[in-house]
Amino acid sequence: MRKTDVQTASDREIMMQTCVRAEGRDLSECGNDSSGMADAQWWRSSVVYQIYPKSFADSDGDGVGDLRGVIGKLDYLQWLGVNVIWLSPFFVSPMVDNGYDIADYYHVDPLFGTNEDFDELVRQAHARGIRVLCDLVINHCSDQHEWFKKACNDPFSDEHGYFIIRHKNQLNNWRSVFGGSVWEPMPGNPDEYYMHVFAKEQPDLNWENPRLRHELYRMINYWLDHGVDGFRVDAITYIKKDQRFESFPADGPDGLVGVAVGSSNQPGIGAFLTEMRQEVFDRRGCLTVAEASDVPYEQLRDYAGPDGFFSMIFEFHYQDPYVDPDNLAWYAVRPWSVEEWKALVFKAQREQQRLGVWSPTHLECHDSARSISRLLPEATYESVTMLATLFFLLRGTPFIYQGQELGMGNATIDDIDQFDDVFTHDQYRVALEAGLSEQDAFRVVSFRSRDNARTPMQWTPGEHAGFTEGQPWLPINRDWQKTNVEVESDDDTSVLWYYKRLIALRMDPRWSSSLSEGLCTPVFEQKENVVAYDRVGADGSVVRVLCNFQHESVSVSLDDKIRVLLSNVGREGTLSGDTLMLEPYEAIVLA
Known part of the structure; x- marks a missing residue:
């Protein structure tokens, strides 16, 4: 995706001057122990890039991305300016849930390479x-993990206690996230059932068992010993279950109730998380970023405050404004307005600041549809870069998901059988059961499918987008010939180059007091469809971000913020006058 107006030479000069990342700095000798508060919180001034290894780069032509493919693209990531990468699971797995069903925590799946490659x-x-x-x-x-196999084969084994297993007469009516009962018969023992919050091939671990917990801590230390700098912690609020395992009133025609009612952010979870932090994370000084759903604002400080369980916690209160909070089925899409969504964004910022909590700022991940398809009525250069600016400069650590920096939109898949995601197929079934036609059911799951983010990364305008020499495991998005790294890196008016400028600005030491550590203060809140805020540094420096989230021009007052740091419509230098007419979908950063 490219811009219609040419960026100025002076803008490119500023970008080159401010691109001050850790280029050339060798971290190979850096340990995982913290050395002072500033170093312990290095992540507050970082930019993180998420890699979905299966879809990033294929080095051996089998149609699936791998670790050597990632190695081959590190120069690109350095050029872009990011200084942290997050790798989605690459461990041994039957891939029922694309690697989030781990069968061996200690080894790289041969699909992705070897431990030596890692x-x-x-x-x-x-x-x-x-x-x-x-x-x-x-x-x-995974149900293919050696622990689970031993639990099935021997009810008196230690591993049997690693899982949540109940007699068939003791089951409740909880519904799994992926649909159906959370209870599945133990293979070889029809009188016993094991619990699974997600797919039936993903048995939940019994965190009440101290032996199991310390096995997990040993595994975490293994990867820290191999140089890992930290972890994104998956689905962590589900580890504590209500030990009464009571049934609750049904919330659907299947007679079941969503599993979160008895297994998400339950009382007592803090004891587990405190122990893990003290036994592993504190001792190693590593970064931890928790995926923690169902955490209300009043508990955020426990999770990611100065003495919280984790370094950061993902913010989900505003991610998908079209989701009906009373019906999480994908077909239940509700209308939303920019004003409603803006209020959610700023409420999150205010609450995090009030509580001293740190969070990632993010638009996309492997579990969501593409942001420009979810949040924009039309995807143009201006609207895409406006959305990027809005999120990237909020208080918090920016996270970019692979392809987001190119302006990749939702997948172009024509048939339900082409979707790989287990959740997509479950939601297609739910939509049909709710009475939707096959056409309408396919439309809603196409919009929400997690596979939208999992189509292969687009590197070149050539065959298979340069991702692989073989047949890609998911179809390539149809926009690959114009939306790819090769084309956009040669065009400094592209979305890719705009992201490069954003990263450079975020890391510029001249603005670090404001953009890295400063408070976020909303401005022009009453100006409809304008999302604007000041980042106010402890040294008194102020950076103002103005985003016109509409296809209409609108005027705002300039005050004394007249130096242009970044613009997506070609503005430069200094502005004069008392007002500024923002163009449709304009984003401008002033100091």
Whole structure:
């Protein structure tokens, strides 16, 4: 995706002057122990790039991305300016849930390479000043894990106690996230059932068992010993279950109730999370970023405050404004307005600041549809870069998902059988059961499917978008010939180059007091469809961000913020006058 107006030469000069990342700094000798508060919180001034290894880059032509493919693209990531990468799971897995069903925590799946490939990736990343985060999936494992096999074969084994297992006469009416009962018969023992919050191939681990917990801590330390700088912690609020395992009033025609009612952010979870932090994370000084759903604002400080369980916690209160909070089925899409959504964004910022909480700022991840398809009525250069600016400069650590920096939109898949995601197929069934036609059911799951974010990364305008020499495991998006790294990196008026400028600005030491550590103060809140805020540094510096979230021009007062730091419509230098007429979908950053 490219811009219609040409960016100025002076803008490019500013970008080059401010691109001050850790380029050339070798982190290979850096340990995981913290050395002072500033170093312990290095992540507050970082930019994180999420990699979905299966879809990032294929080095061996089998149609599936791998770790050596990631190694081959580290120079690109260094050029872009990010200084942290987060790798979605690459461990041994039957891939029922694309790697989030782990069968061996200690080994790289042959699909992605070897443990030696991972060690090389860490070395190569550190040599470029890029830190490495791994996904930590410890609410559940795969039913192919050796622990679960032993639990099935021997009810008196230690491993039997690693899982949540109940007699068939003791089951409740909880519904799994992926549909159906959370209870599944134990293979070989029809009188016993195991619990699974997600797919039936993902048995939940029993965190009440101290032996199991310390097995997990040992595994975490193993990867820290291999140079990992931290973890994104998956589905962590589900590890504590209400031990009464009571049934609750049904919330659907199937007679079941959503599993969260008895297994998400339950009382007592803090004891588990405190123990894990003290036993592992505090001792190693690593970054932890929790996926923690169902955490109300009043509990955020416990999770990600100065003495919280984690370094950061993902904010989900405003991610998908079209989702009906009373009906999480994908077909239940509700109308929303920019004003409503703006209020949610600023409420999150105010609450985090009030509580001293730190969070990622993010638009996309492997579990969501593409942001420009979810949040924009039309995807143009201006609207895409406006949305990027709005999120990237909020208080928090920016996270970019692969392809987001190119302006990739939702997938172009024509048939339900082409979707790989287990959740997509479940929601297609739910929509049909709710009475939708096959056409309408396909339309809603196409909009929400997690596979929208999982189509292969688009590197070139050539065959298979340069992702692979073989047949890609998911179809390539049809926009690959114009939306790809090769085309956009050669065009400094592209979305890719705009993201590069955003990263450079975020890391510019001249504005770090404001953009890295400063407070976020909303301005022009009454100006309809304008999302605007000041980032106010402790040194008194102020950076103002103005985003016109509409296809109409609108005027705002200038005050004394007249120096243009970044613009998506070609403005430069200094502005004069008392007012500024923002163009449709304009984003401008002033100081």
